[in-house]
Each structure stands twice: as structure tokens, then as C-alpha cells.
Amino acid sequence: MKHFITQDTPVTEEVLNVIAHLPTKSLPAIVEDKFFVKLSDLNIMRIAVLLAQKSYDEGGCPIGGVIIDNNTRRIIGKGHNTLVQDNDPYNHGETSAIRDAGRQDFSNTTIFTTLSPCDTCATLIYMRQFSRVVVGDVTNASGNEQMLREKGVKVDILEDPVGIELYAKYRAEKPELDMEDWKGLAAVRKAAR
Numbered sequence: 001m002k003h004f005i006t007q008d009t010p011v012t013e014e015v016l017n018v019i020a021h022l023p024t025k026s027l028p029a030i031v032e033d034k035f036f037v038k039l040s041d042l043n044i045m046r047i048a049v050l051l052a053q054k055s056y057d058e059g060g061c062p063i064g065g066v067i068i069d070n071n072t073r074r075i076i077g078k079g080h081n082t083l084v085q086d087n088d089p090y091n092h093g094e095t096s097a098i099r100d101a102g103r104q105d106f107s108n109t110t111i112f113t114t115l116s117p118c119d120t121c122a123t124l125i126y127m128r129q130f131s132r133v134v135v136g137d138v139t140n141a142s143g144n145e146q147m148l149r150e151k152g153v154k155v156d157i158l159e160d161p162v163g164i165e166l167y168a169k170y171r172a173e174k175p176e177l178d179m180e181d182w183k184g185l186a187a188v189r190k191a192a193r
């Protein structure tokens with residue numbers, strides 16, 4: 001059957017939003033491989049930011065992640081933070097995308113994250129041997145980029161102004177949630193002392 005999104009489909013925000021919302025497992029039936037080849041790093045980061053927006057709209061922390069195969073540029077995993085939605089003390093944008101991709105060899109893949117990875121996500125990124133991480137926001141948070149480079153992960157900064165604005169808005173609205181999510185409950189308690 002012909003794919004719904006083909007190599008001739010223009011790369012628009014609306015199409016990227018559909019891809020963000022579709023289950024990853026359904027993508028091969030709906031999106032032609034040649035469409036993925038057309039997507040630039042900026043386009044993939046937009047998908048991650050649209051996932052961050054989805055989380056924000058659900059009342060959660062606005063951080064999204066997308067994992068692509070370096071050769072085919074096909075999306076093999078994606079997700080967003082669900083600390084609030086799932087009442088899960090640890091489901092970050094990156095871990096959500098990694099869980100979606102499953103237990104596999106990530107050494108020929110790139111993970112896009114809308115926010116600079118926290119200590120735990122950064123550790124997971126090098127422990128699972130990702131070849132590259134693309135970071136969409138080092139304005140609101142940063143710190144693990146150098147460590148990742150030293151561990152052999154290629155780090156590219158590709159800031160997305162919409163994602164940066166969204167995160168700054170959320171932080172201003174929910175500073176405690178931001179701190180709990182990024183630094184843990186220990187940091188929240190320390191700040192309250």
C-alpha cells in the first residue's frame with residue numbers, strides 16, 4: 001500500500017507534528033523511508049520540541065527526545081518526559097526515547113534532546129554507546145557536554161528558540177518541578193533549607 005507521507009510530501013510543522021504524535025512502531029507503515037532522508041537535524045529537533053510541547057500541554061515537564069539511525073535517518077525511538085503524567089520519578093525525555101527504541105545497539109544512532117542532558121541521562125547516553133547527541137537547549141541548562149565528549153560521544157549544539165522559550169516559561173511557572181526533575185528531590189530540599 002502507498003505510504004501516506006512520501007518523499008514528495010513537503011516538510012511542514014504540521015507533518016512533523018503528526019510524526020511526533022504517531023507511535024514509533026506505526027511510522028514504517030505511514031512514512032516512506034525517503035521522507036526521513038529529507039529531514040535535516042533542525043527538522044528532527046523540531047519533532048523533539050513538538051514532543052516537549054505535548055508534555056507541557058499535558059501538565060508535564062517539556063523535554064522531548066528522538067533517536068535516529070545515522071545511515072537511514074529513520075526514527076527508531078522517541079518520547080517525552082512523563083514525571084508528572086506517569087507519576088514516575090525518573091522518566092526523562094531521553095530515557096523515554098531510549099525505552100521506546102528498546103534494547104539495541106545504539107552505536108550507529110543519534111539522540112536528539114531538547115534540553116542539555118542531566119547527569120543520569122548523560123551517563124545512559126555514553127553507557128549505551130550512542131555515537132552522537134544533539135542538544136537543543138544549553139541556555140536553560142548545561143553541564144555534561146564536555147564529559148560526554150571525553151567519553152567519545154560526539155556532541156552538537158543545535159539550539160531551538162521555540163524549545164528554549166517553552167522551557168523558560170515552564171521553569172518560571174513551576175520552579176520546584178523543574179528542580180526536582182533536573183537535579184532531584186535532594187536539590188529541592190537543599191534549596192528549601
Ligand SMILES: O=c1cc[nH]c(=O)[nH]1
Pocket residue numbers: 061063081091092093094115116117118121181182
Ligand atoms: O536531561 C534531562 C533533564 C531533565 N529532564 C529530562 O527529561 N531530561
